[in-house]
Amino acid sequence: MTNSVSVMSDSASEILPEIIHLKPPVDPAALAWRHLRKDEFWRTIPAWQNVDTETFLDVRWQEKHAVTSPKKLLQTVQDLVPQGFIADVEDGFLRAPMAVRVTPYVLALIDWSNPYADPLRRQFIPVGSQWLPDHPMLTLDSLSEQADAPVPGLTHRYPDKALFLTLDTCPVYCRFCTRSYAVGLDTDQVEKVHLRVDNDRWHRAFQYVGERPELEDIVVSGGDAYRLKPEQIREIGHTLLDIPHIRRIRFATKGPAILPMKLLTDHEWVDALTEVADKGRNLDKEVCVHTHFNHPNEVTGISQDALRVLFRRGITVRNQSVFQRGVNDSAETMITLGRRLSYINVHPYYVYIHDLVRGTEDLRTPVSQGIAVEKRLRGATAGFNTPTFVVDAPGGGGKRDMHSYEHYDRETGISIYTAPSVKPGRFFAYFDPLNSLSQEIQKAWTNPAQAEEMIQTAMAIAKKQAI
Numbered sequence: 297m298t299n300s301v302s303v304m305s306d307s308a309s310e311i312l313p314e315i316i317h318l319k320p321p322v323d324p325a326a327l328a329w330r331h332l333r334k335d336e337f338w339r340t341i342p343a344w345q346n347v348d349t350e351t352f353l354d355v356r357w358q359e360k361h362a363v364t365s366p367k368k369l370l371q372t373v374q375d376l377v378p379q380g381f382i383a384d385v386e387d388g389f390l391r392a393p394m395a396v397r398v399t400p401y402v403l404a405l406i407d408w409s410n411p412y413a414d415p416l417r418r419q420f421i422p423v424g425s426q427w428l429p430d431h432p433m434l435t436l437d438s439l440s441e442q443a444d445a446p447v448p449g450l451t452h453r454y455p456d457k458a459l460f461l462t463l464d465t466c467p468v469y470c471r472f473c474t475r476s477y478a479v480g481l482d483t484d485q486v487e488k489v490h491l492r493v494d495n496d497r498w499h500r501a502f503q504y505v506g507e508r509p510e511l512e513d514i515v516v517s518g519g520d521a522y523r524l525k526p527e528q529i530r531e532i533g534h535t536l537l538d539i540p541h542i543r544r545i546r547f548a549t550k551g552p553a554i555l556p557m558k559l560l561t562d563h564e565w566v567d568a569l570t571e572v573a574d575k576g577r578n579l580d581k582e583v584c585v586h587t588h589f590n591h592p593n594e595v596t597g598i599s600q601d602a603l604r605v606l607f608r609r610g611i612t613v614r615n616q617s618v619f620q621r622g623v624n625d626s627a628e629t630m631i632t633l634g635r636r637l638s639y640i641n642v643h644p645y646y647v648y649i650h651d652l653v654r655g656t657e658d659l660r661t662p663v664s665q666g667i668a669v670e671k672r673l674r675g676a677t678a679g680f681n682t683p684t685f686v687v688d689a690p691g692g693g694g695k696r697d698m699h700s701y702e703h704y705d706r707e708t709g710i711s712i713y714t715a716p717s718v719k720p721g722r723f724f725a726y727f728d729p730l731n732s733l734s735q736e737i738q739k740a741w742t743n744p745a746q747a748e749e750m751i752q753t754a755m756a757i758a759k760k761q762a763i
């Protein structure tokens with residue numbers, strides 16, 4: 297018995313019968329999700345080959361060396377990229393509705409020998425050659441967040457919770473950002489609704505929250521809460537916790553996924569968050585962090601060290617992913633991601649079917665792909681670490697369980713949802729990406745009369761079937 301449990305004495309183990317294993321032994325290679333990289337992976341990037349660990353972990357160094365233009369990308373990766381790639385990126389920048397900003401941490405995790413296929417490159421760096429025309433039903437603020445906002449940047453859609461967009465900047469910009477209507481710098485393609493840090497706007501938001509006793513739960517987002525200064529974390533945290541009916545606050549930040557070193561080297565920021573969480577705990581209120589990992593390659597030994605800081609301070613971290621074609625739309629990738637996150641005490645919470653966002657048609661997947669992957673995911677690990685797949689219903693229906701459609705026509709790619717607790721009586725349509733559909737249907741979508749007819753037909757069936 298090589299695996300005898302250490303608490304047993306030798307004599308006890310001798311009298312126990314040998315265990316008959318019902319499952320075949322596991323090949324250690326199958327446990328690969330536990331192998332988090334701990335090498336100095338950034339040294340393969342020509343510009344950073346002499347950067348030591350201490351420098352790489354310095355959040356100020358990361359911010360200073362973030363890549364924001366094709367020129368800076370070329371200076372950084374130099375001869376690592378294939379011929380023509382930089383010209384393709386320049387073309388991508390011109391078409392993109394989002395500004396580009398990539399941290400050295402993320403950039404160094406990209407496989408530059410094959411940047412076209414790399415799941416991290418696909419999320420952050422647009423290339424012209426992979427661009428596809430938008431779905432005709434796409435609008436800029438597809439979730440209608442502004443229509444449900446009593447104060448600019450405060451969306452009160454659900455009965456007892458609200459979303460507070462505190463500012464409009466992030467440490468990276470994701471191509472697929474749902475808030476590309478507001479987040480990031482203006483681009484050649486989009487002039488944005490700006491939501492800057494503004495005392496007046498913030499105070500109106502706090503006042504509104506104070507005047508709505510039904511609100512218990514506030515999502516503090518942006519942009520990205522990583523961008524809030526420590527004193528701003530304190531101001532928001534203390535103000536909201538002092539409102540008696542507020543019971544839960546979540547700080548929403550992609551930071552742990554793309555700039556984990558901030559949790560290791562920006563002590564003031566972590567201390568401010570901890571102070572708010574501790575105050576909440578003393579008031580029987582939960583203060584937690586919601587983050588945004590999308591691919592197992594984003595989880596490294598650095599992430600593990602960083603998330604340990606929050607775990608030891610008793611701060612729960614949950615994860616919300618966006619389901620993206622060529623990034624994480626396979627069961628293998630999602631299972632590995634879920635296990636890796638669980639391993640570092642981050643709970644997979646949601647997977648969003650990609651919203652209808654401009655310039656991201658190459659990243660969207662049909663709802664049917666989400667259904668297929670979810671089926672494999674459920675049962676692979678603990679239920680509380682199994683995310684719910686949701687469609688955020690375009691037009692303001694809010695998040696719906698992907699499976700709860702009233703009707704789904706896989707041929708036209710139309711799924712219809714209702715949202716009885718959010719917008720009773722209304723029907724909301726989501727549209728699969730055009731190039732997941734047949735040539736004939738794709739052509740029909742480009743004809744406004746036929747498009748309207750397809751939508752009306754789906755709506756009529758949904759209305760007949762709705763319970």
Ligand SMILES: *Cc1c(COP(=O)(O)O)cnc(C)c1O
Pocket residue numbers: 451452453454457458459515695
């Ligand atoms: C997602 C979201 C929330 C929080 O929803 P949960 O399902 O509780 O995570 C709140 N308000 C708005 C507008 C949202 O989009």
Ligand code: SF4
Pocket residue numbers: 465466468469470472473474475479518519520550
């Ligand atoms: S971090 Fe969040 S808000 Fe910022 S660009 Fe990415 S998805 Fe959008």
